[in-house]
Amino acid sequence: MKKYNSLFIQILLTGIFLLPEIILAQAATGCLESLECESSWVNLSTTDRAAVFDFAEEYKDFIHQARTELSFVAEAVSFAEANGFEVFTSANQIIPGEKLYEVNRDRTISLFVIGQEDLQEGFHVIGAHIDSPRLDLKGRPLYQDSEFALFQTNFHGGIKYHQWTNLPLALMGRIDKKDGTSINLSIGLELDEPIFMIPELSPHVDRGRGAQRLDDFIGPEDLDPIVGHIPDQVAGGEVVEQVLAYLGQQYGISRADLVSAELALVPAARPRDMGFDRGLIAAYGQDDRLAAYTAIRALADVDNPEKTTMAYLVDNEEVGNRNNTGARSEYFADLLSRLLYAELGADYREPMLRRAMRNTRFVSVDVNPGINPMNPGAWEIGNAPKLGYGVNIKLYGQGNNANSEFIAWTRRLLDDAGVPWQTSTYKVGSAGGGTIGGEFSSQNIEVIDFGVPLLSIHTPYAVSSKIDVFNLYRAATAFYQFEQFED
Numbered sequence: 001m002k003k004y005n006s007l008f009i010q011i012l013l014t015g016i017f018l019l020p021e022i023i024l025a026q027a028a029t030g031c032l033e034s035l036e037c038e039s040s041w042v043n044l045s046t047t048d049r050a051a052v053f054d055f056a057e058e059y060k061d062f063i064h065q066a067r068t069e070l071s072f073v074a075e076a077v078s079f080a081e082a083n084g085f086e087v088f089t090s091a092n093q094i095i096p097g098e099k100l101y102e103v104n105r106d107r108t109i110s111l112f113v114i115g116q117e118d119l120q121e122g123f124h125v126i127g128a129h130i131d132s133p134r135l136d137l138k139g140r141p142l143y144q145d146s147e148f149a150l151f152q153t154n155f156h157g158g159i160k161y162h163q164w165t166n167l168p169l170a171l172m173g174r175i176d177k178k179d180g181t182s183i184n185l186s187i188g189l190e191l192d193e194p195i196f197m198i199p200e201l202s203p204h205v206d207r208g209r210g211a212q213r214l215d216d217f218i219g220p221e222d223l224d225p226i227v228g229h230i231p232d233q234v235a236g237g238e239v240v241e242q243v244l245a246y247l248g249q250q251y252g253i254s255r256a257d258l259v260s261a262e263l264a265l266v267p268a269a270r271p272r273d274m275g276f277d278r279g280l281i282a283a284y285g286q287d288d289r290l291a292a293y294t295a296i297r298a299l300a301d302v303d304n305p306e307k308t309t310m311a312y313l314v315d316n317e318e319v320g321n322r323n324n325t326g327a328r329s330e331y332f333a334d335l336l337s338r339l340l341y342a343e344l345g346a347d348y349r350e351p352m353l354r355r356a357m358r359n360t361r362f363v364s365v366d367v368n369p370g371i372n373p374m375n376p377g378a379w380e381i382g383n384a385p386k387l388g389y390g391v392n393i394k395l396y397g398q399g400n401n402a403n404s405e406f407i408a409w410t411r412r413l414l415d416d417a418g419v420p421w422q423t424s425t426y427k428v429g430s431a432g433g434g435t436i437g438g439e440f441s442s443q444n445i446e447v448i449d450f451g452v453p454l455l456s457i458h459t460p461y462a463v464s465s466k467i468d469v470f471n472l473y474r475a476a477t478a479f480y481q482f483e484q485f486e487d
Contacts, residue, residue, distance in 0.1 A: 452464065
């Protein structure tokens with residue numbers, strides 16, 4: 001992947017707090033009541049608009065390929081190495097300004113820039129997840145019905161089942177064989193590749209089902225895509241045998257190898273501009289690869305920060321932060337302890353890790369639903385986020401907020417950087433969502449939840465505003481480039 005030498009780098013060379021004047025002017029105190037604020041698009045200069053649109057093109061190119069956690073990590077490694085990051089291996093790398101990265105089991109990645117302060121003084125971390133709702137293959141997925149070969153699936157994350165029918169799907173992931181070899185698959189993203197699809201009934205033959213509830217109409221066991229149609233000429237005309245023969249010839253894998261596979265079906269459509277003005281992005285997986293991308297883009301622009309800064313990108317948030325690649329894992333504490341040991345050597349003690357965690361500021365970034373013009377009543381409007389109005393500070397209530405002093409610190413950071421912001425609070429008792437933030441707050445780390453609003457979250461094609469994506473990048477850069485406030 002190319003090294004990014006766009007307009008944004010030029011802007012940052014003149015100082016992050018000298019970003020376009022119109023953005024600074026309209027965000028002086030944040031957006032306290034969305035109905036009384038102006039969209040970030042208002043009065044945007046031609047130069048500033050070009051910067052926003054250029055950033056959006058780079059973002060779309062990245063997430064087109066990065067559709068699963070495996071593919072995101074692969075793309076992020078290419079990005080990191082193109083931007084001067086090296087694999088973390090030794091104590092010799094713990095010097096201010098050094099850019100490092102580490103991959104955990106091919107499914108999470110951490111990028112960090114060593115700061116001027118000792119590591120015990122804490123880190124500035126932006127955390128996000130890189131998994132998205134999708135369909136996974138079961139352990140023994142391949143079967144035949146009505147002379148079609150199909151895959152049996154399970155779902156990952158919260159989805160509405162009917163939204164996944166009659167949709168072009170790509171198959172992505174890896175197959176691990178008993179001999180220790182792995183085969184990476186990506187089928188369906190390119191125009192010359194086949195796609196897969198869960199067929200829906202025609203209106204000509206489903207009139208008797210029209211009175212059913214939507215959740216009874218299509219259930220989780222109905223999400224089986226067609227993967228083959230031509231009978232095998234040799235093996236008794238079985239379509240499944242033709243599919244198995246193809247997999248063996250093309251990839252050298254057998255039916256048994258599918259047991260140790262990690263294969264996902266994801267929407268195959270490319271990210272596209274939306275609307276006559278092209279101000280919106282429609283794309284699969286913006287929850288939460290939007291946040292993950294802006295975090296690494298901002299970190300690539302950081303040079304010699306005061307505190308060691310990190311983008312910490314994890315798996316399995318959509319299913320409860322599980323496994324050794326999710327946010328509940330001890331991997332984060334393990335990584336910090338190894339960094340401290342690299343810095344201190346034999347002088348390292350466990351209380352030093354605890355001090356570093358206590359001094360760490362952690363921004364948990366995850367998208368959230370914005371006001372939808374088809375159903376604005378899903379929100380209490382006065383506490384609802386709007387597309388185009390900046391990043392969200394999430395205020396959940398019920399003991400789930402950041403403490404007030406950290407919220408105030410964050411407000412000052414955003415205002416000083418001229419980043420437009422708004423607040424987001426769900427309707428009480430009728431809506432909600434989670435992030436990775438709680439897993440780190442429980443480790444005595446100061447955590448706040450950010451987001452940007454999307455339309456159609458957890459659907460195959462979510463919608464973001466280009467200027468919100470850009471402003472989240474600016475917020476991440478300000479956080480990474482933080483310098484201690486003067487009294």
